[in-house]
Amino acid sequence: MPNDVTQAIPVDAEAELDRLAARYRAAGGPGLRLLTALGGRAEGLLDRLPPDLRGGLGVATERALTLAMRTAQGSRGVIPDQPGWIDTAATTALGAAGGLGGLPGALVELPATTTVLLRSIQGGAARAGFDPGAENVQFDCIRVFAAAGPLAHDDGADLGFLSLRLTLTGATLQKLIASVSPRLATAMGQKLAAQSVPLLGAVAGAGTNYLYTRYYQEMAHVHFGLRRLSIDADIPHPELVAGLAARMRATLR
Structure with a gap:
């Protein structure tokens, strides 16, 4: 029973859980709800994408995520973590530029945006006191992408991405990327469809990237905040x- 679990959590940890729940709710604010509504309309635009692109979205997203992981990690020794607003500004500008070029521009922009998003997630891990270069933290960074994406409906009940822990082997990271990619591909496909019309696509690309970045920054804060709280308060992560x-279920009542 969830109530039995929360009664065993110390008061200061309860307060931190309240703060993390507030961050989780903030990720799904009014702007995100508007984007979700627009995303529903964008689903109809997916049929307008070239058939080869529609059929290859999963593979393309997996490749983009693999490349982004490699590039983001490699860039850490050259470019320090930036404040969240700088990452948000960068992805917003990328989205506008990609959308201005229509579908070809959006396809070029997508890997770059994915890399910046991943760097922003890694920054959240570092701010929580974790080493983004550690293999288990890299796993967690990819797991954040498994949260319901900004164009997907998320009522706070789907928290599975917070608790999954896989055995660390050389091939497991790629398997994790492969499992996350189909879900991410759906959201990215809607994003590409929204950006496929020049000029209007620039607005859609900028707005979508802005909300994407804010969303994943909040998800990273929640994810690594729970990991940190588990260590500091010596409370099993599943209980947190x-x-x-x-708390999220209570919000919905």
Whole structure:
């Protein structure tokens, strides 16, 4: 029972869970709800994308995520983590530029945006006191992408991405990317469709990237905040996830 779990959590940890729940709710604010509504319309535009592109979205997204992971990690020794607003400004500008060029521009922009998003997630891990270069933290960074994307409906009940832990082997990271890519591809396909019309696509690209970046920054804060709280308060991570889930369910009542 979630209530039994939360009663065993110390008061200061309860307060931190309240703060993390507030961050989770903030990720799905009014702007995101508007984008979700627009995303529903964008689904109809997916049929206008070239058939080869529609059929290859999953593979393309997997490649983009693999490349982004490699590039983001390699860039850490050259470019330090930036404040969240700089990452948001960068992806917003990328989205506008990509959308201005229509579908070809959006296809070029997508890997760059994915890399900046991943760097922003890594920055959230570093601010929580974790080493983004550690293999288990890299796993967690990819897991953040498994959160319901900005163009997907998320009522706070789907918290599975917070609790999954995989055995660390050489091939597991690629398997994780492969499992996350189909879900991410759906959101990215809607994004590409929204950006496929020049000029209007620039506005759609900028707005979508802005909300994407804010969303994943909040998800990273929640994800690594729970990891940090588990260590600092010596509370099993699953208990904290259950406590957060109870708070999100209470919000919906």
